[in-house]
Amino acid sequence: MPISLDTFARFPLAHLPTPLVEMKRLREALSRETGHKFPRLFIKRDDCTGLAGGGNKTRKLEFLIGEAIAGGADTVVTTGAVQSNHARQTAAAAAAAGLASVLVLFDTVPYQGRSYRRSGNLLLDAVLGAEVRIVPGDADAGAVFAGVMDELRAAGRTPYFVPVGGSSAVGSLGYAAAYHELAIQLEDAGIGDAALIHASSSGGTQAGLIAGACHRGRGPEIRAVNVYRADPDHMAQGIHALACKTAALIEAPAPAPGAVVLDSDQLGERYGLPTDAMRRAVELVARTEGVLLDPVYTGKGMAGFIAQLLAGVYSQRDAAIFLHTGGMPGLFAYEEEFVAS
Template sequence: MSPAHLDPPALLDRLSREPRAALCHLPTPLEAMPRLTAALGGPALYVKRDDLTGLAFGGNKLRKLEYLLGAAVADGADCVVTCGVPQSNHVRQTAGASAKLGLECHVVTLKGRVAKDDAAYLTSGNALVTRLLGAVAHEVAWSGDRNGAIEQIAADLRAAGRRPYIVPYGGSNGRGALGAVHAACELVGQIGEMGLEVTALAHCSGSAGTQAGLGVGLAAVAPEIRLIGIDIDAEPERVLGDVRRIAAETAELLGLADTLGDIEFDVRAGFAGPAYGVVAPETVEAIELAARCEGLVTDPVYSGRGMAGLIGLVRGGEFEAGEAVVFLHTGGTPGLFAYPDVF
């Protein structure tokens, strides 16, 4: 195990040099999950409640948006352009954050990534809240290119005299991941206050910014904590490549690229079901177990898959009984209402 390069206040000091918009209720709680721990008979399990970041039903994307939209405001932007599937949590949170900051939010809605076209999927849950928040929707067919269409919408807005700020798919780039660096600092502080010896942090990983930022943060201040990203896209190689690329950008922004060098990342495959947005039986079992043991609500596309990964790793003997493992609940609960048939 390598020693910490910085202490949390020193890392927070570097973060404080970047523009930031206050959007989240922080710190989010860190709580024990004693009944889930007992049900699984494994390590002591804890949950870091980033589903409770607050604005517009909360979630992990708000942490990224503090830094992304902080930069948008500093740049004098008057509108935001982002993209996502109809049930995107990222789009919902971007629409909420934009509303709060008085920025018009343009959303490229990518139709067809998930082969679901029922009314619940297309209009309830995140889709309903995004409409309510006043986002301007531009529908585009999914081509596999996540960010292509936002450039065109931004160009059209510029041609009309506007000043758009582009927020990439999932809010995942080096700047967005600063929010997850901040989360890592916050968590390490809470672990210290609670006198815990946490050995691992597990969470679901998709557009990769969360894992990249957590990895940079932990490598800097708590390298003894293992970070395990659970692939929820059924594309573990792509996720790992994106995590590495974004982490390098984030470390560069913080002036830590040379200090941290190449960080090793762990992206776990096998818990994503057949494809993004297709609900596997293990995910339903995990969602029900967490709900019935802890009253903890997770969703079928993101946090429930992460929970299925955590449960699968515990059952598979990944951790010793004496370890303490934190699950980062990244939010996504409005997505539950898009899958009424599953429950």
């Protein structure tokens, strides 16, 4: 039964349902390379949510912007890294709702590519009319946010704060609903036993999916690839707490801690820094399926998906599904990774 979302304020932004597409050529390429048999492979195209380049945050922002408008806000404030996809989608969502946006971007990623601090998402933030404030990576986040909110209030504005990644319980409702959307697509396609794999960072996508699974009581298993934290246990605890809060909002049973499955083999040196496996995954999927991933999230996520397939993790299943959470503008910020300079 789909979740009744009528009790939550919601501002429509996303083109839904997003397509579920079979990746036959990727499967063939992997079989050719290894001689192994693989389950059917699918990609759930949440890069096609439709808002200014798409991506997973659009689903969360429907509820967050809904709450902002219901509370009388005129300005949305959010945060992330310099190349935040979340910040770009928040700027677009605010524009579509007639609100101003302020993006507080922490310069935390020590990537020195020539376009990292000019192009990609940062370029789109400017085009979308956001006020961008770049702050040093080691600044005290709590103090910076309090300062920005006070300043806006003193100027007579009514700001609404969206946490990093839109990962509050309200934002995660977007992925509780997405779980039902995908489960229905799988049922309609006659696919019974499937696993869903995606890149996880601030955790709202994973928490929402887990809450959606608890609400539905049946459907694909959820497994995530950590692209964010060097301490996966701490990350998993945070995601579990958020999944419990989101489940409570939709009156679903609380998830067990074991529901948070995180593969941390693809992080590399740290968040935002490229890995060889990421580059190979981005190029392989582009060249077999014509689908563009990104260097920070979905490229590492897909590298994990492929490594798990090769290790036989999904060999007993009917299907393995990769959730494409967007991020393609990030390719332009990391151009050196893909073209000789």
